[in-house]
Amino acid sequence: MKSFTGLLLASSLTIGIFFGCSKADNGATGPQGQTGSQGSQGNANVKAIRDSVNSAAGWSYPGGPYWYTFFANPYINSTFLKSGGFAEVFLSTNNGVSWTALPATYPGTPVTAQWTYSYTSISSGIGVYIYFTWNDQLQHTDPYTTYGATAYFNVVCITASVVNKYPNTNWSNYEALMQIPELRQQLNQN
Numbered sequence: 442m443k444s445f446t447g448l449l450l451a452s453s454l455t456i457g458i459f460f461g462c463s464k465a466d467n468g469a470t471g472p473q474g475q476t477g478s479q480g481s482q483g484n485a486n487v488k489a490i491r492d493s494v495n496s497a498a499g500w501s502y503p504g505g506p507y508w509y510t511f512f513a514n515p516y517i518n519s520t521f522l523k524s525g526g527f528a529e530v531f532l533s534t535n536n537g538v539s540w541t542a543l544p545a546t547y548p549g550t551p552v553t554a555q556w557t558y559s560y561t562s563i564s565s566g567i568g569v570y571i572y573f574t575w576n577d578q579l580q581h582t583d584p585y586t587t588y589g590a591t592a593y594f595n596v597v598c599i600t601a602s603v604v605n606k607y608p609n610t611n612w613s614n615y616e617a618l619m620q621i622p623e624l625r626q627q628l629n630q631n
Contacts, residue, residue, distance in 0.1 A: 495591040500573070500583040507574035508583045514568040516598040517560045525601030530558045530569060531615050533593040540595060542613035543571070547587070552577040554587070569596050597624065 492512040494500060500508040517528055531540040547554040557572045571594060573584045584592050599612065603623055611617045618624045 492596070493591050493593045494585060497583045497585045500585065502583070506577070507572050509570055509572045511566065512569050512571070512594065512596065513566070514560070514596055514598070517562055517567055517569065519562045521598065521600070522562055525604070527599060528560050528569065529597045529599065529612055529618070530571065531595040531597070532556055533595070534588045534590045536591070537593055540615040542615065552581065554581070595628065597628070
């Protein structure tokens with residue numbers, strides 16, 4: 442009797458599993474479920490952030506021959522840099538009509554100035570430093586006064602995967618970057 446009861450129980454369980462998992466032929470789609478919570482912001486393949494300095498007060502003078510300014514950029518973090526990502530910085534002094542890759546030279550008479558940049562990924566300041574340095578070691582004027590115009594900067598953060606996808610690209614050429622779909626979309630949003 443024990444084996445018959447066990448066999449009956451096993452058969453009932455097997456039949457229940459097969460019929461319990463069958464698809465309903467006439468069931469309608471149920472209502473939409475609740476929207477899930479917002480996920481954390483990812484670091485897509487390319488991010489571009491445009492910023493500007495539109496007054497002499499936007500530049501700091503620590504002494505010596507250079508002026509500098511700082512722009513926060515949350516994409517230039519240690520994970521981005523360790524994965525092979527890098528940033529290119531472009532300058533426009535004509536309201537974005539044309540862009541020049543940094544470093545760049547500002548020819549003057551009798552002295553010249555050099556535009557350079559560096560970026561940092563320390564937690565107290567993730568972003569880009571822009572430097573305007575005079576070659577004769579004297580203070581001279583800040584970039585705003587020198588150019589008489591707002592200096593616009595476009596910081597383009599590019600991941601290693603984009604570099605690998607477009608291996609023959611001149612990353613310092615703004616027009617070349619505009620030909621890459623992932624970059625064009627980001628640069629046009631700014």
